Structure formats: structure tokens, C-alpha cells
Amino acid sequence: MTSLGDKGSVQTQTKVLSQGCWTQVSCPCCVSEQVEPLVYIKLSNNIEPVTKRWLISLIEASKRHGGAALLAHPGEDECGDVIVVSAPRCTLLKATEDLGLCKKYRNEEMVAFAYHDRDNFSNVDDMQEFLTLAERQYIVKIELDSLQAQKKQRIPGVPDAPGVLEAWENICQKLERLGVIKDIFPLHDQQRLNDLGRSWYSKKQIWRQPLDAIHSYFGGTVAFYFSFLDFYTWALVPPAFLGLVLTFLLPGGGGVVKEQAGEGVMEEDNDGPSVSGHMVQAVFSMLWSTLFIELWKRRSSSLSHRWGTLNLAERFSEPRPGFHGTLGFNPVTGRLEPLFPEWQRQLRVGLVSLPLVGLFLGLVVLGMTGFYHGEALVQGFHQDSGSLFSGALLYLPSMAHIVYTNMLGNVYHTVAMQLTEWENHREESSFQNQHTTKVLLFTFFNNFAVLFHIAFYKQDLPLLRKRLASLLIWNQLVNQFTEVVVPFIVDRFLSAPHKKEQEDNLEVDKLRAQRSLPPFPGLFAEYIELLLQFGYLSLFSCVYPLTAVLLLLNNITEIRGDGYKICKLFRKPFSAPVSNIGVWQTAFEVLGFASVMSNCWLLLLSPRVQEFCLEGGISGKNIILFAILVEHVLILVKMILAFMIPDEPDWVRIKREQIEFNSMQALGQQKL
């Protein structure tokens, strides 16, 4: 079906642009009747034709001559502010090898693609079949990103002073800084998009997402996000079931049946589940979080094999555009490129970034302390005076805190981005991981500081339960509203007339219209939402057992909502081929360990346990010591369990070892 969709779509889209205006290729294997528009470059409105011609000639020029070896189309006329870019077969195939993508060999195995051996790979004659749309578009992006000035030169049509390119300066970055290039984004393929949408968020397929189609259309990072969301949602079923059982079937559990019943959530005098229920929940949560992460790793590696990213060669490809350093020969690949010593990066991370991040986390704590102090102060004042003015003052601390937190957050986001730039990572993925880690730590801290304060400092479990329930329900309502309802309304009612209007216009304008959509904001917000959820669930779930049920309900709608959003409401994002969800996996893993500590502590604080100890005549000191022992043992068990479950299924390991063995063999025979 996908294959039909692919072929069909080319025919649809090729109507859009007159085929004659595409770059003429000389290479016989790259000649094709119909060129597929892949990427859209929006230029400045007042661009000089000479600049546009220069840029097109660069895009078309061969690699040897410092070009990108792509196909360019000047849009409706030579003076327009648009360049549409596509890629010829040779460029696509060579880039596939450089990326280290695995493709189907004639024996149906996934094999690292080799340009020299191309004829033995399946579908190698049909680029629409051989590479996914997302891969083709990503290849165009990296080829554009790799454009460098071969020598010091000036950009035609741009005033002298800013328009001089230094030798080896990155051209696209320079042009974006100069405002010559406004935007570069991949083009949607409406027919395939509609097909995808139908099988994704329509009512027909409620139990599974079309992951392969998502991967093929949106690419690696997006597909991995939805796979993870899918896996996580299914994984929520057991804790949700346990939560339901503990709440409704075993109220009060271990003999101490009090006011505990099914009424559930908002009761302040409700002491929560019984000791035994508490224990069951804590141990279950520990085991569940370990199993969840370990099984996800296995799932992730099998997806990576399926999507041919088991053997990515990012380390050996060209550095990311923002990377700078002294020009020299890369000691590994022998290529001429900027070099930057690893130890210097390590020092920057360790001696500057780490302390600065720590400082900001400290400021969060400071803000919270200030808030609590302020609140106590104002409340004291109000109790003393009782006037209307002092009543109004009651709102001051929380407002000040909100303003403070927002300002801090904004400053931090800038600092985090600049620090990561300054750390000067060579690979895009390590840049992303470092940046994500920084923002993630802060966001997490910001969200959980109050809960930790209530749980560990105030030690007020009923308040914690109340807070958690309201957070969960409130967050869910807000999220569902902003993520599902608002987009739906916007799409159906607000942009509908706009759409109709377009139908009559030229086909080129359809492409242009894609630019009117906002750019895709990235997956950070989506992942952090899942991580916070997971935090509520694993850190505090034994306080409020229905957490998992609420999250499960939330995620089922979340999947469709996110799918709808990415298909309809944003420009298509570039998406790199990846082999896992990167630093997010680590974040979930770390949270799993933190949850053991948190659960042990909450167990210790639980009034039922305290009561139990008083009755049994056990001293407070001994019960703490016992809790520490339990914590350490549980962490040990968790580590052993994580170590025992292999991170990849046997069959993936064998495939990976086959690739390694083959390249070892090849090395041995190479110089015969």
C-alpha cells in the first residue's frame, strides 16, 4: 500500500512544477522524467536575481566543485523568492552510504548499504521505494548544510561588507544570518499525508498506530516518539489495573478498614491505602519501572533494525554546521574539516556547564524557599491585621513566584542553548542530547520541587495526595484541551475557508501555502510531558494509586491528538534517522532509580506504617535504618534485573554481529 501511495504521489506532485525547469542532469542513471520536489527554500522577498542564480548554481554544482549535487527548480519564475530542491539518484545513494543506513539486500537481509554494491540491493532503481520520503528529504538537508565556501569570495548581489564568505565558511548558515534565506523546510505530500492520517487517527484503527508508515513519511525521530508513546501506553495497563484493584477491591487492606472506600480522590482525611497495599504498590512500581525500561530497550533495538539504523555512522560523517574549530585533517577519516579537541569539550562541560546548571537549580530552590517564607510572612500579617489590603497581599507571594519562575525559565533556556553551542559538539545527536539534558533537568526540577518539598520536607502526605490528584486532573484537562480540542477547532473551522480559497490557485501556491503553517516545535514538549507523567506515577504513585488509570486514559487520546497535530497543524519537520530515543531513555531510567528512593521514603512516612511501629514498639531510629536497608536492597535488585535482561533481542544481536563480522572480513581481504 505504501508503495502505491509513493508512486501515486509523485504523479500528483509533479503536476505542481513544470518539469522542464529542473536542473538538467548529465549522469545517465540520474535522468528521470519526473522530478519529485522535496525541500522548499524560502528566500528573502527582495532577493537579487543574481544571488538566486548563484545559489541555484551552487546547489546544482557537483561535489568536486564545492556544490551540493542536488536538483534545483526556480519556482514559478526566475525572480521569485522560492527555490524548490530535489536530489538525483547518485547523490541519494552516496548519502545513504555515508549515513550508514541499512537497506534490504537481495537475500532479504538488512545490510549496510554500499554504493559500489548498489545493484545487489532491492528497489535500488526506484528511489521512491528505496529510500523513505523522510530519508530523501533529510539527505537534501544535509547536502545543503554541507555547502561550504571553497575559498574567500563575495556573495553576488549582496552588499560587500557583510556579504563576504571566508574560506570554509558554511554557506547556508551565512545566508540565513544575512536574511537571504528565510526558511528551509521539507514539503508535505498531501495524498500520502491523507492516507497516513486516515490509518492513524481515524476511528478504524484504535489499537495500533501505523508505525512503519509514520517512519516512512515523518522519519526516525518522530516514529521513535510515537513508538515509545505506544509502548508506554500499553505498559500502563498493569499499574492501572493494580491501582483499580487497590482502590476499589481492597479498601484498607491489612485489617485496618476505616473510612477508606471507593469515593476516591479529593478526601483530605483519607489516609490512603493500607500498609500492605502500600508495600505491594511500592515493590510493584519498582519492578514495573525496571521491566518497562528494559523491555523498551529491546523494542527500540528491534525497531532500529527494522528501520535500518542499526549501524549509523554519524561519527564518521561531516560535523554539524554549527561546529567550529581549527581547520585540519580529521585523524580518523582523513577529511579536511574543523577540529576541536575532545578534552577541551569535556572541560567546558565539567567546569562551566555543570556548575551553571547547578546554579540555576539552586535558584529554583531559592525561589521556592522565598515563596514559602513570603507566604508565611503574609499570612502572619493577615492574621494580625485582617484588613482587605492584607487579604489582597495573600496573593502576592504566589504571583511573585510565578513571575520569578517564568523569568528564570526564559533566562535558563537562552543560557542552556548558548552553553550547548559553546560546548561545540561535533555530532548533531550529541548536541541534541546535551541540550535536552540541560532543559530537561531544569523543567523536571521546576515541576517536582514543590512535590518533593511537600513529601520530604513538610512530610505531609495528605497534602501530597491532594496536590498530585489536582495536578494530574488539571494537567490532563489543560493538555487535552490545548493539544486536541484547540487544534481541531482551528483546523475545522478557522482555517477551512482559507483552504477552500487555495483550491482555485496555482499549484505552486499550494507549496507556498505550507509555509503559512507554523514550524513544528519539536518533540521536547511531548517527551517532557511523558517524563513528568512517569515521574508522578513512579515517584509518588503509592500515595495515589489511581495515577496510572488517569495516565492511561490521557495517553489513549494523546496518541491521536499528537498524530493529528503533526499531520495537520504544522510544517513538516526534518527528521534524522536515529536508532533510539537518545537521552530520554536515560532520563526514564534515572527516574526509575529515583522512584525506589522516593517510594521507600513515602512508605516510611505513611501514617499507617508509623501507627504500626508505635503498636509494635519499634523505635523511630530503627525503622529508618530498616527503610535504608530496604532501599539499598531494592536498588541492588533493580540493577541485577536490568543487567540480566539483555538490551537487545537475540536475533537483533545476531544481525548486528553479522554486520560487524562482515566488515571485519572485508577489512582482512581488502588489500589482497
Added chain:
Amino acid sequence: MTSLGDKGSVQTQTKVLSQGCWTQVSCPCCVSEQVEPLVYIKLSNNIEPVTKRWLISLIEASKRHGGAALLAHPGEDECGDVIVVSAPRCTLLKATEDLGLCKKYRNEEMVAFAYHDRDNFSNVDDMQEFLTLAERQYIVKIELDSLQAQKKQRIPGVPDAPGVLEAWENICQKLERLGVIKDIFPLHDQQRLNDLGRSWYSKKQIWRQPLDAIHSYFGGTVAFYFSFLDFYTWALVPPAFLGLVLTFLLPGGGGVVKEQAGEGVMEEDNDGPSVSGHMVQAVFSMLWSTLFIELWKRRSSSLSHRWGTLNLAERFSEPRPGFHGTLGFNPVTGRLEPLFPEWQRQLRVGLVSLPLVGLFLGLVVLGMTGFYHGEALVQGFHQDSGSLFSGALLYLPSMAHIVYTNMLGNVYHTVAMQLTEWENHREESSFQNQHTTKVLLFTFFNNFAVLFHIAFYKQDLPLLRKRLASLLIWNQLVNQFTEVVVPFIVDRFLSAPHKKEQEDNLEVDKLRAQRSLPPFPGLFAEYIELLLQFGYLSLFSCVYPLTAVLLLLNNITEIRGDGYKICKLFRKPFSAPVSNIGVWQTAFEVLGFASVMSNCWLLLLSPRVQEFCLEGGISGKNIILFAILVEHVLILVKMILAFMIPDEPDWVRIKREQIEFNSMQALGQQKL
């Protein structure tokens, strides 16, 4: 110097055996005038000549005909009970490629050796230069180990019933089981051994060991042990210095100067260092253990590069002789060999080995509990009666405990070996690691159970200090005596006449005499000694700051003692090329983490801290909570530090990536 030694030695040794009796080789590149005897096979005394001839023909036969492609020499005559084995150039070179050893390329870089490209490697015409003695001998061993029956057949000269080889049965294992082969061991080269000994444990070079020469003569595992011992000894200098300062310069430290002075060790009423000294020691110990392990990892990887083991291919070579399974084609290499599914092994480890090991550790605890109970019982009885009989009874519990511990130890060693065999590991290294882990856990537990009991259950710090001091001094005396003094006496006085006698005998008997030495017992005992030391130091050092000084003194003599031992007192061991110290590194790392917990706890228990709290009016509960917080923070710091320090120096990383890049390139170009 090494090269001269190498060449000289061949000339010395070749006097031993008549060159004419060696296997005649047909391959022109393997012909050499003088064949170097590498490995000695001791056969049963009453072996039939037909069996010996059959075995020799197997050793000589080409791989294609199911032989080992080695050179054999029948010793003094055809009927003797000896076969001396050597290896021709082709076999050595092919095995070098199979092992994945890196050798010097003509551009002086270390490159994974490829047989087809052999002419571009340095010294490839001179096997004595190209491979180390240890590598040549190890290759002979693996070639002998790989001998398999091509079809069901009977062994000539052995009675029918036991003497039938099944198809694909391992021949050497079978012959050893039948008693036909008594021993297989590599031969010493007296001249090189003397040279090595002179530069190693003579007085001239006290500050550094000749690690390269050790590696070349004794091989990877031995060289890595001595490198680690060397590194560890140097690493002891800072804590020893700190210990001296804390003991002699800052007695009593933080204002509370009591009876604390330089008299040091055995004082029971000595409260140990002050609070601040205690704190310094604990934090220092945490940082030191992290830095020690991380820097060792870097040292280890640079040694691995130096010795060409950065790219070992054990996974892809043939399975170890003890491995069994259903015969099939290895999915990775395509070779016909026994197969055993990985998940089944994992299940065996997880569901059988792990619980059984846990059971034995439980039995150790049970024994200790029994001992303490018995002691209390007997003491009560003695106080009641006070008779001579009850006085004698006082010794009963500890004697019973010693007998119990010994028996348990013996049973456990058998169980551990059989469990590991049953787990059926494919690679020798993973077999060794699993077996070492099992024995290690037990030994460690056995040694530390009493100390942990005193520290954490009895909470009796003065007793702990006393026990630690006596353990350290006692262990040291016993070890030095058994490891250095006894060997020296044996070698100088007892075996001297025996040696003189030999001088008159035939040269062949010199080889035969090497068999009279006991086989080398392996490095387990040496490593576990270091690990226990490290345990005393990092787990309890803040109780007794002079630990590091004593250990430093011990290790300086240990290095020479161990060197003397391995050179003079044992048969030469086979030693595989390895790239690190394997599971021992993990053990040291785990101990580092345990030490954080232990130090926090000891700090909490220290009488000075308790006093300090009482004075400050801090409740016992709060101080415990504070200690937990400190523990968690320190562990976090340790983990961040371990993560920040790269495990290999930059230049090694680049070399490794070069190898990977080259093999990726080769794979791409292979099918041109």
C-alpha cells in the same frame, strides 16, 4: 634488547632437539633452518607407539584434513612419552588474524593484522620478532584445542570401548580424559627468563617493572596483572601520605585533643581521628577510589593499544573446547560448530546460578550467626561453672566455625566450577569472568562478613579498629612469608642440588625437568588479595588511617615476590591476549560504591560525631537522615565524576575509531 634476546634464545634452544626430526614442511614460506620448541605435550608412560604416531600425524596434518597444521617433534625417540610442538609461519599468521591482534604496519601504526596484506606489516618475515613468545605459544594451544574428529573413528592403540571418537568430538579433551595426554604446557626459554628476571626483581630497577618484556614473555593476562599491581601501588601513595599526616601531624584535630598521639595502633581506648579528620578521610577516600578506577581504565586502554589487543575478535573465533550444543551453522560466521541459545544461558544464570550463589552467601551468614550464638552460650556456661572443661569448651565455637567455613568453601568451589561449566559459555573470557565473579563474591563475603558484623551490627568501632589492624599486619606477615621467604628458601637451598645434577644430563631432560615444577595456580589468588586490601582500605580506612601505609609497604615487596614466583617456581602458564583485567575492574568499581555507604555509616557511628551531636542538641533521627542525604549526594557526585572522565585517552579513542572507520570503508568497497 628484547629482539637480541629473542634471536639468541632460539640458537640456545635449538641445541636441545635434533632439527631433523621436526615435521618437514612443504610451504616455501614456512621452511626454516631452526625450529623453536614452543609447547610440551607429556603423554602417558605406557603409550602405544601407534597412538603417538597418530597424534603426531594429526598435529602435522593441514587444516583441510582436520589437523592442526603445526610442527611436531617426537622427543628423543619414537617411543618416548613426549611430543614437542612448534608452529610454522603460515599457521601463526593466520591465527594472528583470527585472534584479531593488531600489529605494527609499515607506517608504524598499530593495525588489525590481515593475512592477505601481510607483506605490509613490520617484521613479518621473522616470527620471533613479529609475535611475542607468549602469543606463539598461545596460538599453538588454540590450534591443539581446536582439533576435532572429522568423523566417528577409533583412536589407534587404545582399547575399543573408551577409545571411540564421536564426530566433531574434541580430540585433546578426549585424550586428556583417557589419560593419554597427561599435560600440555608452554616451554620456558631459560636465557630470556634470566634476562627478564634480572631486569624485574633484581635491585637495579626498583621503581618500574619491565612491563613490555613481561608481556612479551608471559603474555596478556600476566602482564595486565602486573600493570594493575604497579598502578595500584603508585595510587596508594596519596592515601598513605594523608594517613601519615592525619595520624602523626593532626592528632585529635578539631579541638578535642585527648589521649590521641602518635603511639598509634593497638590502643583499645583510642578513639581514632577527630571528626574533621574523619570527614576528610571519608570524602578523600570516596574521590580517590573513583579517580583510581577511572584513571586505571585509561591506563588499561592505552596498554591494550600498545599490546595490540584493541580489536580482539574472540566473539567470531571458534568456541572454547568445553562448549557444547547442537551442531549447526553459526548465524554470524557461517561456520559449522555447536550452537547454544543465549536466552537459555541467561535463564540458567538467572534462575539457577544466582539463587544458588545467594544460598551459599546465606550459609556464610548462618555460620557466623551460629558462631556468635555458640560463643555466647559457651561463655555463659563457663561463667556459671568456671571449670577446666568449660574453659576448654571456649575454643569449641571458633574451631567449629573454622571447620564449617573450610568445608563450605570447598563445596562452594566445586559448585561454582560446575555451575559455570553448566552455563555453557561460548567464549573463554566470559567463562572466566562468570567463574571469577562467583568465587570472588563468596571469598569477599567470607572475609568481610565478620568486619561488617562488627561495624554495622555490633557498632563497636574500637573492636573494628583492633580487628582491622591485626588483620592487616597478620595478613601481611603471612603473605610475605609464604609468597617471598618460602619461595626464596625453596629455590636457593632445596632445589639447588637438584639443579646442578641436571646440568650433566641430556638437553632433552632440561625440557622434561620443567614438568617437575608445579603448574601455575593462576592469578585469582593474587587479584583477590589486592581486592581484599582495597576493601580494607576503602571500606574501613577512616577507622584506621594507617591502612594505606601498610598496604603500600606490602605491595612494594609483593611486586618483586610475585615476579620471582612466576619466573622461578612454577611452570610457564598459557596466557591469552586480553584487553583489560576483565571482571576484576568491575569488582573494584563496585567496592568503590560500597565504600561510600560504609564510610557514611562509620562516620555516623564515630563516637566523636555522636558526642558532637549530643552537644549540639541534634536528635539521633535527624543525624541519620543527614547521613543518608550525604550518602546519596556522594554517590551522585561519584557517578558524575565517573561519567565525566573518559574511559580511554583521546589518542586511543582516535586509534580505535580509525580501525572501525577502515573496516567500514572496506565493507563499502569490498563488492566492487
